[in-house]
Amino acid sequence: MAVRLDxxxxxxxFARGYSKHPHARFTVFTAPRPAxxxxxxxxxxxxxxxxxxxxxDVALQVAFTASGLRWLGLPDRVVAGxxxxxxxxxxxxxxxxxxxxxxxxDPCRWSWGGPGQPPVDGIVMLYATDQxxxxxxxxxxxxxxxxxxxxxxxxxxALERRDSEPFGFHDGISQPVIxxxxxxxxxxxxxxxxxxxxxxxNARGQLPDSPLLPASADPLRLLxxxxxxxxxxxxxxxxxxxxVRQLEQDVDGFWRFLDAxxxxxxxxxxxxxxxxxxxxxxxxxxxxxxxxxxxxxDAPALSDDNDFTYxxxxxxxxxxVGAHIxxxxxxxxxxxxxxTSLTTSGLHRLLxxxxxxxxxxxGPSGTxxxxxxxxxxxxxxxxxxxxxxxxxxxxxxxxxxxxPLTGNRCSAGAAFTVQARPVRRRYPGLPRFxxxxxxxxxxxxxxxxxxxLAQLNKGAQK
Amino acid sequence: MPHQLGVTIRAEVAADQVTPLRDWLAxxxxxxxxxxxxxxxxMRGLHFAKLFLLDAVTDLSGQPIPASLVLMTExxxxxxxxxxxxxxxxxxxxxxxxxxxxxxxxxxxxxxARIAWLRxxxxxxxxFYVNTVGRGLGQIRQEATLxxxxxxxxxxxxxxxxxxxxxxxxIRAYVAGRPDLTWAMRPPAPPSVLFRAREALHAVAVPLxxxxxxxxxxxxxxxxxxxxxxSERAEQPATGRPxxxxxxxxxxxxxxxxxxxxxVVGFIQPGLLRSATIRAVMLAIDYAARHLYxxxxxxxxxxxxxxxxxxxxxxxxxxxxSIYDGAVEAYNDDFIDQVWWGLNAAFGNAxxxxxxxxxxxxGAVYEQQFKNTLRIHQVPVPVWxxxxxxxxAVNIENNARIRAGLRGDMxxxxxxxxxxxx
Numbered sequence: 001m002a003v004r005l006d007x008x009x010x011x012x013x014f015a016r017g018y019s020k021h022p023h024a025r026f027t028v029f030t031a032p033r034p035a036x037x038x039x040x041x042x043x044x045x046x047x048x049x050x051x052x053x054x055x056x057d058v059a060l061q062v063a064f065t066a067s068g069l070r071w072l073g074l075p076d077r078v079v080a081g082x083x084x085x086x087x088x089x090x091x092x093x094x095x096x097x098x099x100x101x102x103x104x105x106d107p108c109r110w111s112w113g114g115p116g117q118p119p120v121d122g123i124v125m126l127y128a129t130d131q132x133x134x135x136x137x138x139x140x141x142x143x144x145x146x147x148x149x150x151x152x153x154x155x156x157x158a159l160e161r162r163d164s165e166p167f168g169f170h171d172g173i174s175q176p177v178i179x180x181x182x183x184x185x186x187x188x189x190x191x192x193x194x195x196x197x198x199x200x201x202n203a204r205g206q207l208p209d210s211p212l213l214p215a216s217a218d219p220l221r222l223l224x225x226x227x228x229x230x231x232x233x234x235x236x237x238x239x240x241x242x243x244v245r246q247l248e249q250d251v252d253g254f255w256r257f258l259d260a261x262x263x264x265x266x267x268x269x270x271x272x273x274x275x276x277x278x279x280x281x282x283x284x285x286x287x288x289x290x291x292x293x294x295x296x297x298d299a300p301a302l303s304d305d306n307d308f309t310y311x312x313x314x315x316x317x318x319x320x321v322g323a324h325i326x327x328x329x330x331x332x333x334x335x336x337x338x339x340t341s342l343t344t345s346g347l348h349r350l351l352x353x354x355x356x357x358x359x360x361x362x363g364p365s366g367t368x369x370x371x372x373x374x375x376x377x378x379x380x381x382x383x384x385x386x387x388x389x390x391x392x393x394x395x396x397x398x399x400x401x402x403x404p405l406t407g408n409r410c411s412a413g414a415a416f417t418v419q420a421r422p423v424r425r426r427y428p429g430l431p432r433f434x435x436x437x438x439x440x441x442x443x444x445x446x447x448x449x450x451x452x453l454a455q456l457n458k459g460a461q462k
Numbered sequence: 463m464p465h466q467l468g469v470t471i472r473a474e475v476a477a478d479q480v481t482p483l484r485d486w487l488a489x490x491x492x493x494x495x496x497x498x499x500x501x502x503x504x505m506r507g508l509h510f511a512k513l514f515l516l517d518a519v520t521d522l523s524g525q526p527i528p529a530s531l532v533l534m535t536e537x538x539x540x541x542x543x544x545x546x547x548x549x550x551x552x553x554x555x556x557x558x559x560x561x562x563x564x565x566x567x568x569x570x571x572x573x574x575a576r577i578a579w580l581r582x583x584x585x586x587x588x589x590f591y592v593n594t595v596g597r598g599l600g601q602i603r604q605e606a607t608l609x610x611x612x613x614x615x616x617x618x619x620x621x622x623x624x625x626x627x628x629x630x631x632x633i634r635a636y637v638a639g640r641p642d643l644t645w646a647m648r649p650p651a652p653p654s655v656l657f658r659a660r661e662a663l664h665a666v667a668v669p670l671x672x673x674x675x676x677x678x679x680x681x682x683x684x685x686x687x688x689x690x691x692x693s694e695r696a697e698q699p700a701t702g703r704p705x706x707x708x709x710x711x712x713x714x715x716x717x718x719x720x721x722x723x724x725x726v727v728g729f730i731q732p733g734l735l736r737s738a739t740i741r742a743v744m745l746a747i748d749y750a751a752r753h754l755y756x757x758x759x760x761x762x763x764x765x766x767x768x769x770x771x772x773x774x775x776x777x778x779x780x781x782x783x784s785i786y787d788g789a790v791e792a793y794n795d796d797f798i799d800q801v802w803w804g805l806n807a808a809f810g811n812a813x814x815x816x817x818x819x820x821x822x823x824x825g826a827v828y829e830q831q832f833k834n835t836l837r838i839h840q841v842p843v844p845v846w847x848x849x850x851x852x853x854x855a856v857n858i859e860n861n862a863r864i865r866a867g868l869r870g871d872m873x874x875x876x877x878x879x880x881x882x883x884x
Contacts, residue, residue, distance in 0.1 A: 084709050094713035098789070204798075209830050315882050335856070336762065336800070344799065379791050380829075387717070388792045394720055394854035399609075411719075412852060418620075422629040423881050425620035426613070 003180040003193050003200055007051040009224070009238040009446045011061050013125070014197055014374060015051035015181055017172065017353050018059055021127035022161035023134040024355050026244070026370065027141060028440070030118040032149040037072045040148045041454035044124070050447060058137050061125040062450070063242045063442035065089065068121030073456030078235060081211030082443070085378040086241060090439050091115060099383065100391040100408040105436040111246070111364065112154040112438040120153055120440045123244060131160075154438070156246065156370055157363040158355035163288075166249045166356055166367045167278070167405070167433075170288030174306045174329055176349040189346075195381070196351045196374050199227050199237035199446075203347050208376040210236030222452040238446025240374040243350075243382045245439035246357075247406070248368040254278075254405075254433045261427055277427075280418050281404035283323030291319035311338060316419035322401040327389045334396065348384050350375060364437065378441060406434045463598040464507065464538040465653040468590040468770040469545075473563035473583045475529040477518065483531065483562040484515060490555065491715065491844035499555030502847035505547045507538030507599045510768065510785045512723045513559060513845035521778050522732050522813065531563055534725075534783055536768045538598040539657070545580055549573045555845075556580075588744035591751040591760055591769040591784075593855050595661075596653040597862065602850060605861035608646045612637070612864065612884060626877040634868055646865050665753045668745075689735050690821050697817035699828070704837040711842045717789060719851035721767060723843040724793070725783040726836060727774070728812040737777060739821070740811040744771060747808065758859050761801045765793065767855050771808065780812065787854040794833050802826040814839070 007015065018024070031037055041062075049059035064072065066087045069079055079087065088095060091107040091114060101107055107114035124141060128134035138155075145152060165171040177183055179190035180200070194202035198210045212232040213223065223233035255274070262273035275298075279285045285294060289302035292310060295318035310326065310333035313319055319326055326333060329349070334341035350373040358367050375381035389395055390403040393413035402413025409432050418425040445453065475483055490496055490513075497503065502511050511534070518529040533556075537544045548556050550573065557576070560566040567575040615636050637643045652658065672679070716722050730740050751760070751769075760766050769784035786793050797805050806825035810818035816831035818824045826832045850858070860883050867880035 084704070084706055088706060088710075092710070094710060094716070098713070098717050204827070204829050206829060335764065340762075340799070344795070347795065347799075380795065384789065384791050384795075387789050392788065393852075394787065394857060397856050397860060399857055400852075419882065420619070420621045421878060421881070422622065422624055422626045423616050423619040423884060426616075426618055 005051070005180040005193055005197070005200070006224075006238055006446075009448055010051040010197055011063075011240075011444050011446070012049040012051050012054055012059055013061050013242070013353055013444060014178075014240055014351070016054075017175075018127035019161060021057075021059055021129050023128045023131045024158040024161070025126050025134055025138050026156040026158070027124045027126075027138075027145070028112055028120055028153045028156065028244075028438075029122055029124070029145060029150050030153050031068065031071045031121040032151070033071060036457040037068075037148070038454050038456065038458045040144065040150065041072070041450060043144055045447070045450050045454060048447060048450065057129040057133055059127040060137075061127075061444065062122065063125075063444040064122040064453075065120050065440050065442055067119055069443065069453070071121055072453045074235070074453065075217075078211050078213055078217075081209075081235075083209065083378060085383065086441050086443065090243075090245075090441050095383075099386050100402075100410070101436050101439075103408060103410045104432060105408055107436075107439075110436065110438045113440045114438070118151070118153045123242075123440075123442055155363065157357065157360050158370060159358050161355060164286070165354070165369055166251050166358070167254055167282075168251075169278075169282050169284060169286050170303055172352060172354065173284070173288050173304055174325065176351060178351070191346060191349055195347075195349060195376055197238060197240050198376055199224070199234060199239075202376060208236075210234050212236075218452065220452075220455065222448055222455070224446070224448055235445075235449050235452065236443075237449070239449055240351075240376060240444045241378050241382075242442040242444045243371070243373050243375065243378070243439075244442060245371040246364065246368065246437040247371050248364075248366040248435045248437045250431075250433050250435075251367055253431055257431060257433075277418075280320050281323060281416060283319045283325035290325070291323070295319075309333075309338075317421065320416075320418045321396050322398055322404060322417055324390075324403055324405045327395055327403055328385060330389065330396065348381055348389070350381055350385060366437070368434070368437070374444065404430060408432060463596050463601050463650050463653060464540070465596050465657045466509065466592050466598070466768070467535075467537050467539050467541055467544070468587050468592075468768060469533075469535045469537060469541065470585040470587060470770070470772050471533040471580050471583045472516075472530050472585045472774070473560055473566070475515070475531055475562055476564050477528070479562040480515070480518065480529045483529075483559075486558065486562070487513070487515060487844040490559070496555070496845050496847065499558065500552040500845070500847070501554075502552060503849070504551045505537070506543065508544070508547075508847070509536040509538075509599050509602075509849050510721075510723070511535045511845075511847040512725065512783065512843045514725055514841050514843045516727060516774075516841060521775070522729055527775055527779070531559060532725075532781075533559070534770070536592075536785065538600075539654075545577050546573075548580060549576045559845075585772055585774070587770040587772045588741075589748040589751055589771045591747075591755065591766065593760075593767050594758055594859065594862070595752070595756040597650070597858070599849055601650050602853070602858055602861075604645065605858070605865050606850065606853060608637070608643060609857075609861045609864055609884075611640070611643060616884060625874070626881055627872075627874055629881060630867075630872065630877045637868055647868055649866070649869065650862075661752060664749075668749050686735075686739070687820060690739065691819070693731075693733075693735060694818055694821075700814055700816045700831040700835045702814065702838055703834050704840075709837065712790075712837070712840055715843055715846070719848055720854050721785050721787055721848050721851065722790065722793075723783075723785055723846040724790070725781060725841045725843055726839040727779055727781045727841055728809070728814060728839045729779055730773075730777060730811055731813055736811045740773075740777070740780065740808070743807045743811070744773075747771060747804070758855075761804060763796045763800055764856050764859070765796065765854065780808075782808070785848070787856075790837075791833075794836060798826050798829055798832060805832075809835075812839075 047060040176191040177187040180193045184190040192203045194200040218233045224237045226232045226234045258274045285298035287300040287303040289299040292313045332338040332341045353372040400415045404416040416427040516530045557569045765787040767785040772781045803822045806818045816828040
């Protein structure tokens with residue numbers, strides 16, 4: 001598929017996870033009303049990093065929730081062109097149940113973004129090569145937000161980027177290769193760009209829905225035309241949905257459970273068995289080596305290996321059917337058959353951009369992940385994976401097994417089954433290891449859309 | 463085991479009763495209230511039940527169609543005791559619900575009068591899909607017990623280095639030795655001879671009739687194809703989107719247990735062509751559901767427990783209602799990716815559906831239009847009941863295979879595959 005991506009107009013997070021910028025800080029903010037966000041945007045836009053090749057030492061991205069877009073002056077009828085998930089937000093009661101944000105993950109208990117807390121309007125994401133640079137830019141940002149009467153809901157400081165997430169596993173290995181990006185040249189399974197950015201054909205060869213405006217609403221001609229050729233202008237073009245969830249990980253509880261579950265008959269601990277069971281839960285060894293390729297023990301040489309299928313392991317003897325990575329991306333292992341399964345899996349990919357966090361004097365108390373991902377369809381991609389694959393106790397023929405790492409275990413799904421011969425090994429009563437502590441759905445607009453937003457309220461004031 | 467029935471009871475609701483009924487349904491939706499009112503769990507052979515309101519509408523020619531209350535149950539045959547139990551067991555709820563409908567005899571009248579009234583309000587489905595025909599509630603529950611008992615017997619399990627044959631032998635001895643599980647060593651009883659004879663006759667009679675009609679069809683089909691294509695040229699893309707209020711009204715009753723209820727209602731396009739087409743398509747779906755997809759899957763989809771197509775208001779409208787596992791998004795994706803042709807053949811004759819080509823192509827493949835159309839036409843199901851809320855259709859089939867594997871000899875490889883079902 002020959003797609004020409006408009007990289008200078010797409011924010012850089014689409015093209016890269018800023019691995020060369022290991023220091024990051026995310027500022028979630030609430031905007032005062034009534035007030036203009038134009039001045040803030042005027043200041044931010046020149047700093048926004050695009051997806052075109054980039055070598056600076058600081059990258060900045062900015063995204064808004066539905067309420068943030070309204071605050072900036074985007075008319076309700078345009079906001080109404082966004083999908084319901086985005087407009088209603090992550091904490092809509094029915095959605096919370098759907099996402100498994102109940103019990104200890106109930107938004108009422110969140111430290112930000114929950115009901116009764118300051119509304120989340122936007123997020124500014126800073127990535128830097130150096131902590132000092134980051135601190136300086138963060139101070140500037142803080143001052144500028146204060147000048148505009150904008151209060152930070154929370155600042156989310158990330159730990160210096162490492163290869164592994166807090167449970168101790170090499171993370172972020174399996175990323176979709178996006179057709180149209182340089183990395184996709186020669187790749188076997190590139191995913192259509194329209195799965196992650198609006199304005200391009202998706203995996204079904206169709207343009208994702210996008211909020212359109214009549215051309216007359218854009219007299220300065222800042223927005224790009226509707227690629228479908230309707231004559232309207234497309235506010236969504238080159239933009240993506242950004243899911244942000246602060247997921248607290250009970251690292252001690254995780255390893256305590258594994259330790260208790262793998263003790264020898266004489267009560268002594270068995271570190272090898274402990275790590276092996278953890279690997280069964282994840283589907284990869286701590287190094288990242290996939291179980292289907294390294295069933296017996298860790299193989300650090302395979303740490304970045306993503307070139308595998310489950311064709312030779314359909315019963316799950318090497319990698320359990322319910323393992324985390326086999327749920328998040330089942331590849332060819334769904335019961336519909338190899339080819340159909342690969343197609344299905346391709347319709348539910350996420351472009352992940354997570355960063356870890358740890359206890360910080362000026363940040364969160366626990367340890368965990370700022371889960372972030374980009375999608376073009378919140379419902380079909382993020383929500384589907386969360387509900388139908390991760391939290392589903394009957395996933396792929398299982399009975400009572402939600403995701404062993406992230407499952408909420410509220411009504412069902414507290415077991416973990418390791419397929420084995422002659423019979424499976426069953427671990428009942430898994431505790432909850434991951435709790436949502438905050439989150440929101442954002443829209444990461446293209447640069448043209450940001451420029452359009454910047455002048456909206458100014459126009460109204462004239 | 464008995465075969466299953468899809469029972470539909472529909473009654474008109476007077477205009478001034480619609481709001482009170484809607485409020486009442488919202489209250490009855492709470493599980494503890496519904497359990498108390500309807501005692502669905504006490505009705506023999508009842509798999510699922512749904513109770514929902516169809517709002518008053520005007521049809522395509524401007525004729526008003528009054529609001530109506532619909533009760534759908536999936537239940538093991540025969541029908542007569544089920545209708546009696548709706549009153550004898552669930553009378554408190556049924557009396558209140560249908561008390562909002564014109565002419566319901568009401569509490570205090572003889573139960574026979576109320577049962578007769580329900581019977582008069584039965585609506586025939588034109589097609590009824592059953593995941594596995596003849597697998598009654600009793601069997602589903604028994605086999606779930608069997609699965610749990612064997613799981614408990616195996617305990618933590620794991621790679622003990624023992625031979626699969628030995629483990630299987632032990633499991634068989636364990637099951638055979640438990641007086642409450644000895645039934646599991648025998649195959650489930652098939653549906654009644656009468657039912658099987660009727661189905662066998664139908665399986666043969668329809669193709670024979672088609673064969674007989676072949677000369678006529680050879681003339682009609684090309685003409686029909688041209689007419690359909692002509693009619694499709696006027697179809698417009700479906701641009702509507704469901705409102706947020708409607709989405710919340712639907713979502714508030716979804717995703718509590720393994721299954722979800724689904725009900726859509728829409729108008730059949732006017733005119734003889736579409737009217738004849740939808741009837742023919744329904745005959746085909748009825749045939750396919752009864753004879754081709756009568757075990758485990760509907761054209762590859764393994765998540766549907768039951769589904770039915772019920773024409774309403776003299777074939778001016780059509781309802782499609784089902785019980786499926788998982789989320790509506792996943793359900794729609796399965797439709798789009800696996801049975802788009804079947805969806806198109808039926809829904810392509812409805813108004814507001816994405817444009818089809820030659821009836822089978824297009825339509826559902828327009829993902830957003832299709833999903834929006836279905837959500838728009840979906841009806842909230844406030845009261846619904848599941849007899850096995852934790853079991854997916856795949857679990858139920860797996861349990862049946864576990865039972866089947868208790869009988870007879872097996873090779874070691876087969877024994878290994880059988881043990882993998884646990």
